[in-house]
Amino acid sequence: MGKEDRINVWSERxxxxxxxxxxxxxxxxxxxxxxxxxxxxxxxVFVPLCGKSVDLKWFYxxxxxxxxxxxxxxxxxxxxxxxxMSYVTETLTWGKLFKTEDNHLLLYCCDLxxxxxxxxxxxxxxxxxxxLVAVNEDDRESYVKLLKSLLAPDFHYLLNVNVYTPNEYFxxxxxxxxxxxxxxxxxxxxxxxxxxTVTRSKDDPKLVKWGIKHMGEVTLLLTPRN
Ligand SMILES: C[S@@+](CC[C@H](N)C(=O)[O-])C[C@H]1O[C@@H](n2cnc3c(N)ncnc32)[C@H](O)[C@@H]1O
Numbered sequence: 001m002g003k004e005d006r007i008n009v010w011s012e013r014x015x016x017x018x019x020x021x022x023x024x025x026x027x028x029x030x031x032x033x034x035x036x037x038x039x040x041x042x043x044x045v046f047v048p049l050c051g052k053s054v055d056l057k058w059f060y061x062x063x064x065x066x067x068x069x070x071x072x073x074x075x076x077x078x079x080x081x082x083x084x085m086s087y088v089t090e091t092l093t094w095g096k097l098f099k100t101e102d103n104h105l106l107l108y109c110c111d112l113x114x115x116x117x118x119x120x121x122x123x124x125x126x127x128x129x130x131x132l133v134a135v136n137e138d139d140r141e142s143y144v145k146l147l148k149s150l151l152a153p154d155f156h157y158l159l160n161v162n163v164y165t166p167n168e169y170f171x172x173x174x175x176x177x178x179x180x181x182x183x184x185x186x187x188x189x190x191x192x193x194x195x196x197t198v199t200r201s202k203d204d205p206k207l208v209k210w211g212i213k214h215m216g217e218v219t220l221l222l223t224p225r226n
Contacts, residue, residue, distance in 0.1 A: 049131035052079035133174035157222035170210035190222040
C-alpha cells in the first residue's frame with residue numbers, strides 16, 4: 001500500500017468521527033504498569049501513532065518529555081483543544097511539529113514511516129497501544145525496524161496488543177498480534193515479559209459487530225536483550 005492510501009483510510013475515519021479506539025480515560029495498562037515503564041524522573045517517552053490519546057497528557061503531567069507521531073492533523077488539533085493546552089507550530093521538510101512552549105510535548109504530524117529519526121532522537125520509554133496493531137501487515141517490518149532504531153540503550157517498551165481469531169468479516173485494525181508474533185518481530189533485540197491479559201466480554205458491542213467471539217488484550221514489557 002502506498003503512502004497516500006496508508007494515511008487516507010485514517011483521515012477518512014477522523015473526518016467521519018469513526019474513532020472508536022479512542023479512550024476518554026488513561027489506559028488501564030498504563031495505570032497498572034506505568035511504573036515499570038517510567039523508571040526515572042524525566043524520561044523521553046515515544047508514542048507512535050498517538051491519535052489524540054489522553055495518555056500523552058498523563059506522561060506530560062508526570063514531568064516527562066513526550067513525543068508523538070500522528071499522520072492526521074485533525075487528531076492533533078483535537079488533542080490540544082480537548083486537553084485545553086496551547087501550542088506553537090513549526091514547518092519541517094518532512095512534516096509539521098505541534099509543541100507546547102516548554103518543549104515537553106511534541107507531536108509530529110507526518111507518516112511515521114517517513115520521520116527523520118535523527119530529529120526524533122532516542123527514547124527511554126515507548127508506549128505502543130493501538131499502534132503496532134494498527135499498522136498494515138506490509139508495513140510491519142518497517143515499523144518495527146524504525147521503532148528499534150529509536151530505542152535508548154536502557155529502554156522500556158510497553159506494548160498493548162489484541163489477540164483473536166480473525167474471520168471473513170473482520171481482521172482489523174486492530175489486527176491480531178499474538179505474543180508469539182511480537183517475539184518474532186522484536187526477539188532479536190528485546191526480551192519480553194507478559195504483564196497482563198484482559199479478556200473482552202463476548203457481549204462487548206464491538207465484538208458482536210465484528211463477529212469475534214473472544215478477544216484478549218495483552219500487555220507486554222520489552223526490555224534490552226542481554
Ligand atoms: C488505532 S489509532 C490509535 C491511536 C492511539 N494510539 C490511541 O491509543 O488512542 C491509530 C492512529 O494512528 C494514526 N496513523 C495510522 N497510520 C499512521 C502512519 N503511517 N503514520 C502516522 N500516524 C498514523 C491514525 O490516524 C490513528 O490516529
